Amino acid sequence: MIAKSPLLDAKIPDGPIQEKWANHKASIGLVNPANKRKYTIIVVGTGLAGGAAAATMGELGYNVLNFCIQDSPRRAHSVAAQGGINAAKNYQNDGDSVWRLFYDTVKGGDYRAREANVYRLAELSANIIDQSVAAGVPFAREYGGTLANRSFGGAQVSRTFYARGQTGQQLLLGAYSALMRQVDAGRVKLFARREMLDVVLVEGRARGIVCRNLATGEIETYAADAVCIATGGYSTVYFLSTNAVNCNATAAWRCYKKGALFANPCFTQIHPTCLPQAGEGQSKLTLMSESLRNDGRVWVPKKKGDKRPPQEIPEDERDYFLERKYPAFGNLAPRDISSRAAKEACDAGYGVGPTGFSVYLDFAEAIGRLGESVIRERYGNLFAMYHEITDENPFKQPMRIYPAPHYTMGGIWVDYNLMTTIPGLYALGEANFSDHGANRLGASALMQGLADGYFVIPATISDFLAEHRPDGLTTNHDAFTESVKAVQEQVKQLLGVNGSKTVREFHVELGRIMWEKVGMARNEPGLKEAISDIQALRDEYWKNVRVGGVNEDMNKSLEFAGRMADFLDLGELMAQDALERAESCGGHFREEYQTEDGEALREDDKFCHVTAWEYKGEGQAPEAHLEPLEFENVKLTQRSYK
Amino acid sequence: MKVQVKVWRQKNADDPGRFETYPVEGIIPEMSFLEMLDLMNEQLLKRGESPVEFDSDCREGICGTCGLVINGMAHGPKCACTTCELRMRDYQDGETITVEPFRAQGFPVIKDLVVDRSAFDRIISAGGYTSVNTGSAPDANVLLIPKDTAEKAMDAAVCIGCGACVAACPNASASLFVGAKISQFSLLPQGEAERKRRAVRMVEQMDREGFGNCSNHAECEAACPKSISIENIARMRREYMKGALTEA
Incomplete structure (x- = not known):
């Protein structure tokens, strides 16, 4: 029996899996429509999760501040998804159902995802298609005018909706247009070319962010009643990946350093x-x-x-x-x-x-x-x-x-409400860990981003806000001043090294270590080597990196330098998590744990759990916390493809 | 291979700016154009000079972030191609390549090759959407849309918002960008309710942002990395006229 950490209360509602979400929504605390505008919510990221969340919470009447590192919210990396989006519509009459989509996703994730979250995802999938069509997304159609579907990996039914090879782009533009409508209505304020560099906590609760204006270098602060992180995954820790060159882990990592637990970092696709x-x-x-x-x-x-x-x-x-x-x-x-x-x-x-x-x-x-x-x-x-x-x-x-x-299943630990271990701090989309277990099925990333953004967070956030009334906190609070100081200190330190190797050279080296030792196949000696290699590289980084330029200007080398510092820490945690998880499952293949035929061999007795890591301070070993996974609806079985 | 990059340097919007020429060595033909610029910046950093700032993100032609005028042409000489999709094997060893930002009154330079295209966001927020709150949508198959109509709408919806149409136009008009969005919604039944208001507001916002008018040069269509047709500009004009004449 795996002991559950007291820090990790998933808050899964009671009742049969089919009724959990409906019952939960019925019991959630609400905020009166007239009071909603008195609450400020920060959303970092404008991809499918962030864009849809900001738009929907704006529609509800909250005062939303939405940030992105790109020059426009429409450029978030969700735009690059090609294949499609799954939804249990059963338009093809081929036997699909919410249950089947749920089952396929749990099995595809090699039984390392939370059942209740996955079931909700499958339930919401149909609403996503309705919403996107209403927003004017030109999905592929049949001659009769109905929506077309295609099949995708890991499923025996045809449930994938698509818009040529540009489904991500079209869904993102749908969410973006809803977002821009709220900007037009004055309910969402947009902050482009901003990079979040810290989350600010007041009395243990997330109350705002510090970011760098990437056009001017100015360090800015924003206060809020709740903060949502929707900043995507961390595949670029490998340097070469299918992700965009500006994708990074910094926002998530700074949350981790402020106390948000980071779950299953070794689960990469x-x-x-x-x-x-x-x-x-x-x-x-x-x-x-x-x-x-x-x-x-x-x-x-x-x-x-x-x-x-x-x-x-x-x-x-x-x-x-x-x-x-x-x-x-x-x-x-x-x-x-x-x-x-x-x-x-x-x-x-x-x-x-x-x-x-x-x-x-x-x-x-x-x-x-x-x-x-x-x-x-x-x-x-x-x-x-x-x-x-x-x-x-x-x-x-x-x-x-x-x-x-290509994709990272691991991410910031969240409960059923998508709240992290920091009260008032939420994580959505690829930035959280919750729905894909150890392997994500094709056409499921878009589904999760939009489910979180359009439907889950707008419902669950009121439960927290109803209990935490606006109190007039501003960025004059000492917590903001301290946070700004720490951010400025790091910027100064990075610019001050003035060594001989560029940020990119370090990134290429880290990528090589990660790819060779924490990549597709991992083993104990390799992972131990990776940890010591990364530690040595980190020491060298802070002694020998050359960033160039100044803070008070557009300086992409400086942007990458800050991200690189976080990748060095994250890379080490990934290796440590992979070392700790002495089993093979999904994308995490430990060579020591395979069947005679070379298939991934799970160790359900020991590892049927989520590992969430707690930051313990600079130079200190992080602490692992466990959330056991209980499978009441799907039976654990070994996958075989012979 | 090696090339000379004659590149636009500009400290900020107020700086008049100037060309500088930098040699770039160690290029391999498989490199993309932007990877060549990465290499140039690495070499500049090593020499203690400041790198040339330029925007890019997905590097596979879909996000619309990158956009340079290369040898006088927006996104370079290749058709249906973004800057990030260009390859160095299409350039000669020893060649001098001129690189400039997208130039337009509506796109002020932030630094070097980076321009501010937030005008496009403001145009979209002036009606480039359907007013349907989350949760209020009917079942998706209630609305039947003929395949041809959906395909036509998609032809317009593929716009990546890069701004090459503006950079290529002698009038710096944003008509192709605006026309593509107005077309998408005027072709689809979902856009019907706000059709007139949308066309009027978006066109007026385009004018306010300082973009020029369209005088049928069609340079935008030639430069568009997604081959969006100027037919969409014609449709925008019809929609605008209908809207302006009948909307109070």
Whole structure:
């Protein structure tokens, strides 16, 4: 029996899982409509979660302050999601239901998510589609005018709604337009080009933020009755990832340092179908939709270091390793399995391309069977994108792909109300840990961001506000002054080192450590090495980083320097969490814990829990707190894809 | 390979600004254009000079953050392409490449290549939405929208708000940007209720922000990384006329 930490009360409502959310909403404290405008709520982030939350809370009548690091809220990285959004509408009459979506998500997460949260997510999925359509999102349609669906990984029903390959963009623009309507109405005030650098606590409660105006360098303070963090995930700790170059963990990390527990930091998702690194100087990796594996066959040469062009390698000298290892699922094996298999092939010396770190994704057989025009119709835009980036024509030669960090399931610990362990501080979307367990299914990230933003937080926040009336607190309070001082001190320190290595050089090095030792496959000696490597890199960072410029100006090198300092700390915590979790589950694969066939082996007796880390101060070891996971509705089973 | 980058440097909005030329070495052809600029900045930092500020984020052509005028053309010479999607293999070894910010009265320079495009946000907040509060939407399939209509609306909705249309226009008009949003909503039934008011307000806001008028050069369509058609400008004009004549 895993003992529950007293800090981690998930506040899951009583009753059968189907009734929890409805009962909870019925018992939540409310704020009178006339009083709502007296409350100020800060929302940091304008992606699907943050944008939808700010818009909806503005509609309700709260006074909302909304911040983003980009020049416009419309640029948040949710914009880049391609595939689609899941919803249990059952428009296809193929047997889908809230229960099935719930079940698929819990199983897909390898039984490391909270049942009650996932059920609520599945319940709200249908409302998201209604809301988005009303906002004018041009989803794909059938000739009769009804909404179209497609299938996606990890499900046997067709429940994914999409807008070409730009679903994230269209949903984000839907939330953005709702947000701009509230800006128009004067209920939301927008602060673009602001980076949150601290959360301010007064008597243990979140009461505001400190941020840096990225255009002028000015350090600004804002007070509020509650603070919501919706600042996304931390895949950029790996330097190269599919995330945007400004994605970072700083807002979440500063909350952690103020006492918000950080849950399951080792749960990261490495996506199998991305463009491989082309050489030094690369700044990011590009995702190619997973749908390509429907018709593409993954292979490497049977001979190590075979430098022949792919067309000259005869059929019997190729190893179609996914088909060989996983005959039942073949090239459609799940993300974590496929990624690991590609890495193993390359690590063993069978990789292809100039760096030896890529595998072929070959469409020759499908083109032969279906004809070029069918393939063009299915994947034309992806083939064009690949051609554009690599200068190689995938109709003539196989694509080269390699896995890349894509999404982080871990994040700030939240209870059922999305409140962190700091009263009045909430975390939404990818920034929290709650719904995806150890592995996220395709088309579920958009669903969670919008569920949190449109429906969950606007309902749950009133429960807290009703108990905490506005008290006229302003940024003149000492807590703000102290926080500003600490922020300025760090900026001064970063600018003062004036060493010889740039922030980017450090980031590349950290990324290499994380990728090799805290990446797709992890083991005890490697993780211990990673921890000491990161500690050494951190020591060097504070002695030898060169930032350049001044604070009182636009200075992107300084922005990245602050984020880098946090990545060094977060990277170490990820390694420590991965070390502590002596089992394999979902995206967390510990080589010591695998079945005879090389599959992830969970240790449910010991690790069927959330690990949430508490910051104990500079140079002190963080403390692990456990929240046991109880599965009352879904039976724990071992996954198999043979 | 190596290139010379002749780049616009400007301390702030009040500074007149000037060109500086920097050599960049160690480029590989697979690099993107922005990675070449990253390399330039690394080399500047190492030499103790201040890096050239430029905006970018997703680096895969969807967020609309990046936007440079390269050799006189917004987002460079390639069609249907953002700055971040350009590759160095399309440039010659030893070439001099001129890089400037998007220039327009409506886009004041913040520093170097970074401009303030918040005017676009203000235009959207002047009606670029449907007034439907969260929770009040009917079932999504209640509203039947023919496939062709949805596709047409999507053709306009793909706008990434980068501002290349403004930068490419001799009048610095934002008509393609505004026309795309007005089109999306005027094609869809969801936009019907506020159709006239929206068109009038958005167009008036565009004028207030200091953007010029459209005189049919169609440079915007050529520069648009998402190939949005100027048909949307024609639709904007019709919607505006209808709105202005019938809306009190």
